[in-house]
Amino acid sequence: MPRQWMVSHALSKLGAALSLMALLxxxxxxxxxxxxxxxxxxxxxxxxxxxxxxxxxxxxxxxxSGGSAANLTALRDGEVPVALAQSDLQHYAVTGSAGFATVGPDPNLRAIAALHGEPFTLVVRRDSGITGFADLRSRSVNVGNPGSGQRGTMMTLLEAWGWSLRDFRPANELPADQQSLELCHGTIQAMVYTVGHPNPSIAQAVRLCDAILVEVGGEPVDRLVAGTPYLTRATIPAGLYGDDQPAVNTFGVRATLVTSAAVDEALIYRLVATLFDNLDTFKAFHPAYADLSPETMIREGLSAPLHEGALRYYRERGWIEDAAPAPETEAFSAPGADRGSSD
Incomplete structure (x- = not known):
């Protein structure tokens, strides 16, 4: 057999193999x-x-990281490609309002999906005598570290009440992983946390120093929720922190997954496909994910436009039918849902 033919045949087989590998x-x-x-x-x-x-x-x-606001700043500065942020802070970042007023709107902020609900949670020492938000005036309260989502939601609530941080004596700025122990030590009388439940930090406070969860309501909260599309009523289920813990009514936001328009479409597409193709597996990681569904995840709490990588996947699944409107007006269809249903 001619040597030239053998070499040519071998190269042909190698080329076919490489083509198959590329296809796979x-x-x-x-x-x-x-x-x-x-x-x-x-x-x-x-x-x-x-x-x-x-x-x-x-x-x-x-x-x-330091939390939602810090994440949105890092995303804007190109320090990270993907971040988690509360729905209220996502809105502030894309509109250039509240804590983002000095830097202005972020035109490159893009939404990927909404995740679990995050009730605004007020935890107090049982011996403090605090039975509602109005009792916090002149008390020692941890409002969260600058850049955290809990701090951002707290500032929004204070504005609705007509209060400021000066109304606390004092307002502490501890990060979330330190506040429960300081509550037990008596350094603070109350702490707030915008978080999915059950949460180990809150469980620690309940277990170690007999802390309790307190409802957050009243006319200022009613007005705030009615006038703010990214806020919703929320209930922390009974029994999450002990048999005697009742259901607690409050309000809340949603955790959202965000990115930048500059981030590669292929990367976001693969991330979104992985999340939704393995949604049941993802939901098993934490009880806060129990009620997640595609319908809520691509609609609720998303102020920024959807990233092209996310849009590509949602269109392939038939969940978004139109070109690319704002999240509030996107049509959605999923098994068991009416096509084009709205919130």
Missing amino acids: ASGPALADELVIATASPAGVYHITGRALCSLVDIPCEART
Whole structure:
């Protein structure tokens, strides 16, 4: 057999093999590593980031941070490609309002999906005599570290009440992973946390120093929720922190997954596909995810436009029918849902 033919035949087989490998590995090219900015290790955000990282098929880091506002700033500055943020702070960032007024709107902020609900939670020492939000005046209250979501929601609520941080004696700025122990030590009489439940930090306060959860309501809260599309009524179910813990009525936001328009479409597409193709597996990571459904996840709490990578997946699933309107007007259809249903 001629040597030239053998070489040509071998090269032909090698070319076919490489073509087959390319076909089997077909799909969008991905970045070498995915970083998801989360928050305190004590909260559900960090669990969320770790859960997503465990599902994606590329190296992934769930990075701790100062919280929602810090994450949105890092995203804007190009320091991270994906982040978690409360729905209220997402709205502030995209509109350039509240804590983002000095830097202005972020035109590149893009939404990926909404995740679990985050009730605004007031936890107090049982011996403090605090039975409602109005009792916090002149008390020692932890309002959260600057840049955290709990701090952002607290400032919104204070504005609705006509209060400021000066109404507390004093207003503490502890991060979430320190506040429960300080409550037990008596350094503070109350702490607030905008978080999914059950939460280990709150469970620690209840277990170690007989803390209790208090309802957050009243006319200022009614007015705030009625006039704010990214806020909703919320109830913390009974029994999450002990048999004698009643259901607690409050209000809340949603955790949202966000990115930048500059982030590669293929990366976001693969992240979204991984999340929704493995949604039941994801929901098993924490009880706060129990009620997640595609319908709520692509509609609620999303003020920023959807990223093109996310839109591509949602269109392929038939969940979004139109070109690319704002999230509030997008049509949705899922099994058991009426096509084009609204909130």
